[in-house]
Amino acid sequence: MTEQTDKSRKPLLRSLAATALGCSLALGSSLAAAADPVKIGVLLPYTGTFARLGESITNGMKLAVEQAGNKLGGRDVEYVVVDSEAKPAKAPENMNKLVVGERVDLVVGPVHSGVAMGMLKVAREENALMIIPNAGLNVATGKLCAPNVFRTSFSAWQTTYPMGQIAYDRGYRKVVTMAWNYSFGKESLAAFEESFKAAGGEVIKQILTPFPKVEFQSYLTDIASIKPDAVFVFYAGGGAVKFVKDYAAAGLKGNIPLLGTGFLTDGTLPAQGDAAEGILTTLHYGDNLENAADKAFRMAYEKAYGKQPDIYAVQGYDAGKVLVKALQATAGNTERDALIAAMEQVRLNDSPRGPWHFSKAHNPVQNMYLREVKNGMNDVIAVAAEALEDPAPGCAMAN
Numbered sequence: 001m002t003e004q005t006d007k008s009r010k011p012l013l014r015s016l017a018a019t020a021l022g023c024s025l026a027l028g029s030s031l032a033a034a035a036d037p038v039k040i041g042v043l044l045p046y047t048g049t050f051a052r053l054g055e056s057i058t059n060g061m062k063l064a065v066e067q068a069g070n071k072l073g074g075r076d077v078e079y080v081v082v083d084s085e086a087k088p089a090k091a092p093e094n095m096n097k098l099v100v101g102e103r104v105d106l107v108v109g110p111v112h113s114g115v116a117m118g119m120l121k122v123a124r125e126e127n128a129l130m131i132i133p134n135a136g137l138n139v140a141t142g143k144l145c146a147p148n149v150f151r152t153s154f155s156a157w158q159t160t161y162p163m164g165q166i167a168y169d170r171g172y173r174k175v176v177t178m179a180w181n182y183s184f185g186k187e188s189l190a191a192f193e194e195s196f197k198a199a200g201g202e203v204i205k206q207i208l209t210p211f212p213k214v215e216f217q218s219y220l221t222d223i224a225s226i227k228p229d230a231v232f233v234f235y236a237g238g239g240a241v242k243f244v245k246d247y248a249a250a251g252l253k254g255n256i257p258l259l260g261t262g263f264l265t266d267g268t269l270p271a272q273g274d275a276a277e278g279i280l281t282t283l284h285y286g287d288n289l290e291n292a293a294d295k296a297f298r299m300a301y302e303k304a305y306g307k308q309p310d311i312y313a314v315q316g317y318d319a320g321k322v323l324v325k326a327l328q329a330t331a332g333n334t335e336r337d338a339l340i341a342a343m344e345q346v347r348l349n350d351s352p353r354g355p356w357h358f359s360k361a362h363n364p365v366q367n368m369y370l371r372e373v374k375n376g377m378n379d380v381i382a383v384a385a386e387a388l389e390d391p392a393p394g395c396a397m398a399n
Contacts, residue, residue, distance in 0.1 A: 037076040038327065038334055041098030043109030043119065044133075045086040049212045049238045050111045052267065054084070057133045057316035059305050061108060064320025067300070072323055073332025084110050086212070091118025099128040105334040106131060108319055111312075113137035113156075113184035120144055129336055133319045134312060137183045141363035143394025147340055150362040152319040154284055155390040156187035159261045162368050162384035163232065163282045164195025167259060172229040174204045175259075178219065179234035181208035188234040188261055196232075204228060214242040220250040231256055236263035241271040248275035262286075262371060262378065267310030269376050276373045284364070285311045285353045286371045286380035294352035314352050322346050360399075361392035 042061075044054035058081075065077055080102045082094050091110070098104050099122060106129035110116055116135035123130040124146055132140060132151040136159065141151055167175060177192060179185030185208065193203045205226060207219050223231060231252070235243045240263060247253055253275065262283020265276050297317060301309040309317075326342040333339070347357040356366035368385040371378040392398040 035075075037078040038072045038323075038332070039078050039080060039102065039104045040323075041102060041104035041107040041109075042079055042081045043084050043091075043094055043098060043107055043115075044081075045111050046081075046083045048086050050086045050236070053111045053134065053237055053312045056267065056310055056312035057108075057111070057319075059301070060309065060313035060316030060318075061133070061320040062316075063301060063304055063313075064317045064324060066304075068324045073327030073330060075327075075332045080104055084112065084115050086110075086112040086115060088112065088114035088118055091115045092122050095119045095122035095128075096126075099123075099126050105129070106323075106339075108133055108316075110135050112182075113187075114182050116140055117183070120146075120149065123149060127336065129339060131319050131322070133315045135184070136187075138187050138390070139183075139394070141359070141361040141390060141395060142392050145361045145392065145395035145397050147362075147397065148336065150322070150343055150358065152322060152364065153315045154366075155363055156184050157191040158363070158366075158388055158390045159263075159283055159368065160188045160191035160234075161195045162370070162388070163259060163261075163280075164192050164197070164201070165199050166280070166282070166370060166384060167192075167196055167230060167232065168199035168201045170230075170257075172201065172257070174202050174228050175230050175232055176205045176207065176223055176226060176228040177203050177232045178207040178209065178223075180211040180239065182211045185211070185234050189232070192232050212239060214239050216243055216246045217250070220246060220252060223256065224250065224252060228256060230259055232259045233264060234261050237268070240264045240268045244268070244272045244279070245275045253278075262311060265371075265373050265378055267312060269373065269378070273376075277375075279373045281371050281373075281378065282368050282384045283311060283371060283378075284356075284366050284368055285314050286369045287377040288380055289352070289354065289369075291352070291354060293350045297352040309352075311353075318348055318351050318353070318356075321348055321351070359389050359392065360397050361390065361395040362397070363390045363392065365389045 046054050108131045111134045113135045129148045134153045136154045136156045138155050177189045258279050260281045262281040325346045329342040330338050349355040354367050356364045359365050369380045370382040370384040
């Protein structure tokens with residue numbers, strides 16, 4: 001070997017050594033990351049009006065992960081849980097606690113749309129991955145849509161719009177609408193009115209009540225004096241229980257048909273009892289869908305938690321299933337862009353609610369069902385809208 005040849009080889013050998021060292025360090029870093037658990041921040045209500053909803057979502061999500069061997073992409077899972085208390089004012093602080101303080105890989109939450117607004121602000125500022133398992137405010141996947149924000153539940157428009165045409169087809173022409181006075185309540189009433197007016201109906205009065213108060217008597221007296229063809233409402237959780245019971249106690253049940261989004265009677269029927277019988281609602285789930293995935297889910301949920309699941313449990317379960325499938329595709333890589341790309345490709349053909357997938361705005365494209373309360377169950381009597389996609393107004397990703 002000549003001296004010149006030896007000199008020319010030395011830079012090449014140094015380069016190869018550096019490359020090998022870099023690969024070794026990268027592999028070590030990758031293995032170290034894989035050894036760490038996937039850290040999931042959970043920001044849901046565990047006290048107050050929506051406490052039961054938060055519990056159901058959490059149960060459903062954990063069930064999906066447990067069915068995958070308590071692993072996500074081969075990695076253990078750690079939950080960092082914060083009670084949102086359904087208080088919008090605390091949302092930014094709580095979100096920062098998870099994203100900046102705890103450095104979670106992603107956040108699952110919330111239930112309340114007002115809380116979602118505060119969380120979205122932080123998610124956009126910090127570029128944090130967020131999965132909404134309930135809150136249906138339209139702007140989350142509308143004008144405030146973002147690549148790092150997904151929803152496994154619904155939009156206010158989606159769950160409500162089909163009922164306007166249904167109400168008109170049943171002969172109702174003049175309707176009173178009523179809801180809690182916050183974003184989701186107002187958006188729900190707007191979606192109903194949009195379709196009801198398009199069909200030829202008229203909303204003769206809209207009533208907005210303070211959240212989370214549940215004193216309804218004066219409003220029900222007003223409705224009784226107006227005598228509309230029907231009443232359409234949005235209430236959920238403890239508020240839904242109180243409203244349905246008060247509606248019956250006021251003598252309106254059987255005289256003025258009561259319609260609503262499915263949250264009025266989902267997860268609330270045991271407490272509402274006979275007062276709920278006959279109520280019509282629209283939602284993306286029901287008690288008798290009779291598909292194999294739903295039967296298996298219901299059996300597993302009851303075995304795990306000793307009670308039947310509701311829509312909130314389904315949404316939590318599907319959030320968990322999305323994570324299982326996405327992290328399987330990335331082999332456990334939680335790098336934000338890789339995980340977003342994998343989540344966008346997830347199609348849940350085995351969801352208890354029926355098959356669905358994400359729209360370009362990251363909202364589920366899914367069936368909406370017409371349900372009637374019969375013998376204490378939300379009996380599915382028709383498909384109100386098949387594969388309904390929220391129009392996502394203002395979302396650049398949807399174009």
